[in-house]
Amino acid sequence: MKELIWQQILKVRENAPLVHNITNYVVMNNTANALLACGASPVMAHAYPEMDDMVAIAGALVVNIGTLDEYWVESMETASSQAVRLNKPWVLDPVGAGATPYRNQVIKQLMAHKPSIIRGNASEIISIAGAQTGTTKGVDSVHGSSDAVNVSRQLNKTSGAVVCVSGATDFIISGSRTAALDNGHPMMSRVTGLGCTASALTGAFAAVNPSGLFLACVSAMALLGVAGEFAASKAQGPGTLQLYLLDELYGLKEEDFMRIVKVSERDGE
Amino acid sequence: MKELIWQQILKVRENAPLVHNITNYVVMNNTANALLACGASPVMAHAYPEMDDMVAIAGALVVNIGTLDEYWVESMETASSQAVRLNKPWVLDPVGAGATPYRNQVIKQLMAHKPSIIRGNASEIISIAGAQTGTTKGVDSVHGSSDAVNVSRQLNKTSGAVVCVSGATDFIISGSRTAALDNGHPMMSRVTGLGCTASALTGAFAAVNPSGLFLACVSAMALLGVAGEFAASKAQGPGTLQLYLLDELYGLKEEDFMRIVKVSERDGE
Amino acid sequence: MKELIWQQILKVRENAPLVHNITNYVVMNNTANALLACGASPVMAHAYPEMDDMVAIAGALVVNIGTLDEYWVESMETASSQAVRLNKPWVLDPVGAGATPYRNQVIKQLMAHKPSIIRGNASEIISIAGAQTGTTKGVDSVHGSSDAVNVSRQLNKTSGAVVCVSGATDFIISGSRTAALDNGHPMMSRVTGLGCTASALTGAFAAVNPSGLFLACVSAMALLGVAGEFAASKAQGPGTLQLYLLDELYGLKEEDFMRIVKVSERDGE
Numbered sequence: 001m002k003e004l005i006w007q008q009i010l011k012v013r014e015n016a017p018l019v020h021n022i023t024n025y026v027v028m029n030n031t032a033n034a035l036l037a038c039g040a041s042p043v044m045a046h047a048y049p050e051m052d053d054m055v056a057i058a059g060a061l062v063v064n065i066g067t068l069d070e071y072w073v074e075s076m077e078t079a080s081s082q083a084v085r086l087n088k089p090w091v092l093d094p095v096g097a098g099a100t101p102y103r104n105q106v107i108k109q110l111m112a113h114k115p116s117i118i119r120g121n122a123s124e125i126i127s128i129a130g131a132q133t134g135t136t137k138g139v140d141s142v143h144g145s146s147d148a149v150n151v152s153r154q155l156n157k158t159s160g161a162v163v164c165v166s167g168a169t170d171f172i173i174s175g176s177r178t179a180a181l182d183n184g185h186p187m188m189s190r191v192t193g194l195g196c197t198a199s200a201l202t203g204a205f206a207a208v209n210p211s212g213l214f215l216a217c218v219s220a221m222a223l224l225g226v227a228g229e230f231a232a233s234k235a236q237g238p239g240t241l242q243l244y245l246l247d248e249l250y251g252l253k254e255e256d257f258m259r260i261v262k263v264s265e266r267d268g269e
Numbered sequence: 270m271k272e273l274i275w276q277q278i279l280k281v282r283e284n285a286p287l288v289h290n291i292t293n294y295v296v297m298n299n300t301a302n303a304l305l306a307c308g309a310s311p312v313m314a315h316a317y318p319e320m321d322d323m324v325a326i327a328g329a330l331v332v333n334i335g336t337l338d339e340y341w342v343e344s345m346e347t348a349s350s351q352a353v354r355l356n357k358p359w360v361l362d363p364v365g366a367g368a369t370p371y372r373n374q375v376i377k378q379l380m381a382h383k384p385s386i387i388r389g390n391a392s393e394i395i396s397i398a399g400a401q402t403g404t405t406k407g408v409d410s411v412h413g414s415s416d417a418v419n420v421s422r423q424l425n426k427t428s429g430a431v432v433c434v435s436g437a438t439d440f441i442i443s444g445s446r447t448a449a450l451d452n453g454h455p456m457m458s459r460v461t462g463l464g465c466t467a468s469a470l471t472g473a474f475a476a477v478n479p480s481g482l483f484l485a486c487v488s489a490m491a492l493l494g495v496a497g498e499f500a501a502s503k504a505q506g507p508g509t510l511q512l513y514l515l516d517e518l519y520g521l522k523e524e525d526f527m528r529i530v531k532v533s534e535r536d537g538e
Numbered sequence: 539m540k541e542l543i544w545q546q547i548l549k550v551r552e553n554a555p556l557v558h559n560i561t562n563y564v565v566m567n568n569t570a571n572a573l574l575a576c577g578a579s580p581v582m583a584h585a586y587p588e589m590d591d592m593v594a595i596a597g598a599l600v601v602n603i604g605t606l607d608e609y610w611v612e613s614m615e616t617a618s619s620q621a622v623r624l625n626k627p628w629v630l631d632p633v634g635a636g637a638t639p640y641r642n643q644v645i646k647q648l649m650a651h652k653p654s655i656i657r658g659n660a661s662e663i664i665s666i667a668g669a670q671t672g673t674t675k676g677v678d679s680v681h682g683s684s685d686a687v688n689v690s691r692q693l694n695k696t697s698g699a700v701v702c703v704s705g706a707t708d709f710i711i712s713g714s715r716t717a718a719l720d721n722g723h724p725m726m727s728r729v730t731g732l733g734c735t736a737s738a739l740t741g742a743f744a745a746v747n748p749s750g751l752f753l754a755c756v757s758a759m760a761l762l763g764v765a766g767e768f769a770a771s772k773a774q775g776p777g778t779l780q781l782y783l784l785d786e787l788y789g790l791k792e793e794d795f796m797r798i799v800k801v802s803e804r805d806g807e
Contacts, residue, residue, distance in 0.1 A: 026297045026313050028564045028605075032730035037776050042730065043634070044564050047607040050640035057637065067297075069316040069340070071607070096312070099326065102319035190519060192301035192311065237516025238306050247775025250728060295566045295582050336566075338585040338609070365581070368595065371588035459788060461570035461580065506785025507575050 001179075001218070001263055006254055008205055008219035013039035017207035020058035021200060022046050022076050024066025024095065027193030030242065031062075031200040037249035038223065040204035046075040055082040059207025062200050063115075065106060066095035066193075073106050080113040089116040089206035089213060092161070093199035098127030111159060117206060117217055118155065119164040119199045122148040129155045145169050149178070162213045166198055170221045174214040181218070182262040183225025185232030191242045198224050218263065226260050227252055270448075270487070270532055275523055277474055277488035282308035286476035289327035290469060291315050291345050293335025293364065296462030299511065300331075300469040306518035307492065309473035315344040324351040328476025330359040331469050332384075334375060335462075342375050349382035358385040358475035358482060361430070362468035367396030380428060386475060386486055387424065388433040388468045391417040398424045414438050418447070431482045435467055439490045443483040450487070451531040452494025454501030460511045467493050487532065495529050496521055539717075539756070539801055544792055546743055546757035551577035555745035558596035559738060560584050560614050562604025562633065565731030568780065569600075569738040575787035576761065578742035584613040593620040597745025600738050601653075603644060604633035604731075611644050618651035627654040627744035627751060630699070631737035636665030649697060655744060655755055656693065657702040657737045660686040667693045683707050687716070700751045704736055708759045712752040719756070720800040721763025723770030729780045736762050756801065764798050765790055 018041045023031055028044055035042040045054045055061055061083045063076045083090040092115035094107045107128060120128070122143035129151040145167025152163040152173045162174040170181040188194050201224055205216035227248035228241075235241035287310045292300055297313055304311035314323045324330055330352045332345045352359040361384035363376045376397060389397070391412035398420040414436025421432040421442045431443040439450040457463050470493055474485035496517035497510075504510035556579045561569055566582055573580040583592045593599055599621040601614045621628040630653035632645045645666060658666070660681035667689040683705025690701040690711045700712040708719040726732050739762055743754035765786035766779075773779035 024313070025294050025563050026301050029298060029567060029730060032564050033776065033780070036728045036730055043637070044562070044605050045634075045638075046605065047640060049608075049643075050638035053638035053640065067313050067315065070318075096314075099312070100314075100319035100322035102316060102322065105318075190305045192298060192305055235516070236513075237519040238302065239512035239515025239519075242302070242515075243512055243777035243781055244774075246777025246780075247773070250775040250777075293582070294563050295570050298567055336582050336584065339587075365583075368581070369583075369588035369591035371585060371591065374587075459574045461567060461574055504785070505782075506788040507571065508781035508784025508788075511571070511784075512781055 001265055002258055002261055004215060005219045005222050005261070005263065006257060008209060008215060009223055011208040012204050015208050016041050017059035017204055018043060018057060019060050019062060019200065019203040019207060020045065020054050020079070021062045021064070021203070022072065022079055023062060023064035023196060023200070026066060027196040030193050031197050033246050034197045034249055035200055035204055037246045038201060038204060046072055048075060048078065051075055051078040052082045055079050055088065056086060058088065060088060060203040061090040062093065062203035063090060063110065064093040064095055064196050064199055065103065066196065068106060076110060077113065080110060080115070084114055089210050091115065091117045091119060091199050091203045091206060093196060094118065094120050094124050094128055095196070097124040115159070115161045116213055117162045117164065117202055118159065119166065119202055121195060122165055122167055125155065125163065125165045126151050145171055162217050164202065164217050164221060166195060166221065170225065172214060172217045172221065177214055177265065179218045179263060179265045181221050181225050183222065183260065184228045187232050187235065187238055187241055188228045190238040194228070222261050222263055223249065223252070226257055229260060230256070270534055271527055271530055273484060274488045274491050274530070274532065275526060277478060277484060278492055280477045281473050284477050285310050286328035286473055287312060287326060288329050288331060288469065288472040288476060289314065289323050289348070290331045290333070291341065291348055292331060292333035292465060292469070295335060296465040299462050300466050302515050303466045303518055304469055304473055306515045307470060307473060315341055317344060317347065320344055320347040321351045324348050324357065325355060327357065329357060329472040331362065331472035332359060332379065333362040333364055333465050333468055334372065335364040335465065337375060345379060346382065349379060349384070353383055358479050360384065360386045360388060360468050360472045360475060362465060363387065363389050363393050363397055364465070366393040384428070384430045385482055386431045386433065386471055387428065388435065388471055390464060391434055391436055394424065394432065394434045395420050414440055418442070431486050433471065433486050433490060435464060435490065439494065441483060441486045441490065446483055446534065448487045448532060448534045450490050450494050452491065452529065453497045456501050456504065456507055456510055457497045459507040463497070491530050491532055492518065495526055498529060499525070539803055540796055540799055542753060543757045543760050543799070543801065544795060546747060546753060547761055549746045550742050553746050554579050555597035555742055556581060556595060557598050557600060557738065557741040557745060558583065558592050558617070559600045559602070560610065560617055561600060561602035561734060561738070564604060565734040568731050569735050571784050572735045572787055573738055573742055575784045576739060576742060584610055586613060586616065589613055589616040590620045593617050593626065594624060596626065598626060598741040599628040600631065600741035601628060601648065602631040602633055602734050602737055603641065604734065606644060614648060615651065618648060618653070622652055627748050629653065629655045629657060629737050629741045629744065631734060632656065632658050632662050632666055633734070635662040653697070653699045654751055655700045655702065655740055656697065657704065657740055659733060660703055660705055663693065663701065663703045664689050683709055700755050702740070702755050702759060704733060704759065708763065710752060710755045710759065715752055715803065717756045717801060717803045719759050719763050721760065721798065722766045725770050725773065725776055725779055726766045728776040732766070760799050760801055761787065764795055767798060768794070
């Protein structure tokens with residue numbers, strides 16, 4: 001599977017897919033830079049009068065509710081509807097799912113637009129699954145990612161979306177397929193928005209492989225995990241880690257990727 | 270007092286307080302990263318439907334008016350009211366006080382919600398005190414922090430808030446207590462939003478010590494000053510300073526802190 | 539001309555002009571830091587109630603439509619009208635011109651307020667010129683900057699604005715004068731918002747030389763190109779490039795600037 005993943009990384013570099021992001025204020029700069037570093041072309045746009053047009057020229061849409069408000073939620077609904085209409089992949093990042101009833105309500109609305117991929121941390125994924133039956137949970141990722149595997153499988157079934165739960169181990173789940181990734185570094189959780197970056201990269205990989213979203217999702221997470229692991233090994237703290245990560249996304253070489261990536265797949269439940 | 274301060278730093282690292290920020294677009298990424306680096310857990314949120322709920326789960330609220338507009342000001346008023354109602358500390362950072370009549374008007378409205386702590390540069394603090402009697406001043410910090418000590422004492426008396434005026438020397442004033450901090454580096458003024466970072470950190474320290482806001486404020490400023498001083502000694506300019514600062518906030522050790530921190534307290538006016 | 543440019547760089551450092559930015563969320567932090575690093579004083583503000591007042595105290599206005607929406611567009615119109623009224627230079631950065639009909643419409647509205655300087659990449663400049671006769675183009679800068687020289691000359695004539703088209707070579711055009719700059723590094727295109735940084739710096743230089751906008755524009759682009767070239771020579775990728783660039787803007791020395799800058803001017807068409 002490593003070779004397949006590396007091919008996807010090259011595909012992003014070669015095709016420079018345009019990724020339309022409706023994302024939060026905190027991470028816009030970093031996700032734009034991460035997309036540029038891996039070879040993609042980011043667009044951040046949220047104005048109603050250009051939502052349909054922007055989705056139409058993009059290869060994928062990424063919706064991240066981090067700093068949502070009423071205006072932005074309507075942009076998200078309009079854009080995701082258009083993505084579905086034009087048969088383009090769209091990624092939902094349900095930041096802070098479970099933190100407030102409003103977030104849960106908005107996630108419910110967005111889920112109705114059938115995201116192609118859902119990526120969140122364990123608490124967020126557990127919350128989404130719970131919210132669908134009416135319960136909500138706290139805000140921090142108090143759960144490990146492995147706690148969320150079963151619920152992710154359930155969420156994949158009910159929603160039809162590829163589900164990615166990130167953490168110390170990242171799990172990607174689609175139908176009978178489950179991939180596990182064991183790269184990254186604990187210090188990455190001390191940099192804001194690397195989950196958001198994961199979602200943005202997932203959009204880039206979905207754009208170049210819209211008919212293979214499981215592989216797209218695995219590839220994005222593998223790239224980020226490996227780049228993050230190299231960056232952390234050079235960093236003195238989360239500040240330098242954030243910058244070295246961009247350098248690694250940009251310059252990562254095949255042999256280094258192959259040597260470090262830890263991916264395993266299990267077929268069948 | 271150094272030992273007391275270090276205990277607060279450890280308390281933030283151990284308790285990972287949730288800090289709700291309603292802050293400006295320019296600094297959101299940096300303040301989120303600074304909060305994560307010192308061990309806290311940042312949330313940036315401003316939507317009306319979740320203001321009360323978000324304040325309710327946070328340990329402290331930080332309100333920063335840097336890129337204010339009508340929507341955000343209403344969020345700030347709702348959130349600060351809720352903080353007062355729930356007896357949670359809230360920090361006001363009056364960015365650009367005195368620059369425009371609108372800012373002065375908004376600050377007046379927010380002051381009515383009784384901030385627990387006010388942190389600003391000398392010109393901002395002088396402007397706030399002036400605005401309360403109807404005069405306004407210019408936008409840049411043309412004043413040194415020591416120019417603002419007397420007016421800060423006045424502001425502390427009339428508002429009941431702990432007042433922190435930052436500059437070459439940082440002064441923290443509460444009742445009869447005045448602390449002075451002499452850390453930091455002039456190059457820090459060439460990095461955007463380190464004042465905003467100071468306010469955000471103050472929120473984290475207030476969250477773990479809500480009944481000792483003077484100490485919380487002194488501790489936050491001491492941590493930032495010391496981390497900034499170390500970062501500046503390694504930096505080639507304001508770009509690298511910004512990143513090294515995050516590394517220092519994350520990795521600062523007790524012996525290094527103790528060796529460098531310059532704090533003095535004077536009791537009685 | 540090199541000496542003249544260096545004098546402008548010193549003038550910014552000495553005068554610390556206040557630059558009012560109405561810009562996009564993605565780059566606010568970077569453009570604020572770039573302005574601080576070169577010696578200017580940035581203000582980011584967009585609220586209606588303070589638009590006129592903020593323009594009044596600033597030396598120049600920079601309008602960047604990157605993440606535009608209805609509210610922000612009205613701020614841009616109000617502020618640019620006020621800049622014209624008060625005879626202050628204002629810079630238009632038409633990010634994503636040609637990407638959507640909405641952007642083209644907004645650019646048309648803003649062009650009616652007579653920008654002093656227009657800075658964009660080749661595709662944006664070509665789009666603007668085209669938009670004035672009703673056609674639109676794609677979003678990426680698929681054109682080289684030299685493709686846009688003739689159309690820039692045309693745009694300069696019809697609009698009266700100094701036109702700067704940035705790319706591998708930057709061209710600045712005003713009346714019969716054309717300057718070409720050959721600094722910079724290809725990796726700069728993998729960092730988000732360096733075009734926006736170019737526009738922000740242009741605002742700072744326009745503020746200290748409002749009656750010499752051609753020279754202001756050339757100086758800003760020369761500073762950014764030279765600083766970027768030094769930064770790229772030290773960087774391991776786009777992450778570190780972004781930070782080293784700020785260090786260079788801050789610390790650049792005359793002898794290094796003189797040694798590296800490549801500027802040529804051609805008078806007459």
